[in-house]
Amino acid sequence: MTDKQKKFVNFILWICMFAVVAKILFTLFSSHRIDSYGLFVLSIFVASLLELHTFGKMSYIGGDSKGRQTDEMEEHIVRVSSKISYFALMVIVLIIMSVTEYLDGQEGFNNIPLMLVFCATIVTLPFVQFLVAKKYK
Incomplete structure (x- = not known):
């Protein structure tokens, strides 16, 4: 470009x-x-x-x-930023979940979809690492 x-x-x-x-x-x-x-x-x-x-x-x-080749610096940036963004996303979802529960003020947990998203953020990285490791073994 x-x-x-x-x-x-x-x-x-x-x-x-x-x-x-x-x-x-x-x-x-x-x-x-x-x-x-x-x-x-x-x-x-x-x-x-x-x-x-x-x-x-x-x-x-x-x-x-x-057809464009990526250089080593671009690959390093993508690798490091993907891991950092994964953990940042996990923290953001936790904060949103905590704030919605605090503002709701009811006993128990009512926002099941948001809880499922938070649980998915916890499981995603280990699952992907497992699949990639299986590919190379």
């Missing part, structure tokens, strides 16, 4: 992000609810923008070139 293409994609991503944020705010102020699909689309745009600035490519929206 050339510099001119990167600047153009960067510009388009920022415009799309502002449009989605405007839609989310409009929905929030008009109907007093948060647009979950808007948050999902916004997260894809933010991830694409960050990946564009980090590696100069975008795999989230189909801009990854298959």
Whole structure:
């Protein structure tokens, strides 16, 4: 991807992000609810923008070139950041789960889907490591 293409994609991503944020705010102020699909689309745009600035490519929206070789530094960044992001995600889910339970104020645990997500974050890394180890043994 050339510099001119990167600047153009960067510009388009920022415009799309502002449009989605405007839609989310409009929905929030008009109907007093948060647009979950808007948050999902916004997260894809933010991830694409960050990946564009980090590696100069975008795999989230189909801009990854298959013939492009990755260097050792990029592989190291991906390896280290994936493990850090896994544990950060686990902490974020725990905080969200704790806050929703505290604000709910009822006895017992009522948010079963969030508890399942938290349990999945605990099990995911060891399970993937097990599968990868089986592949190489």
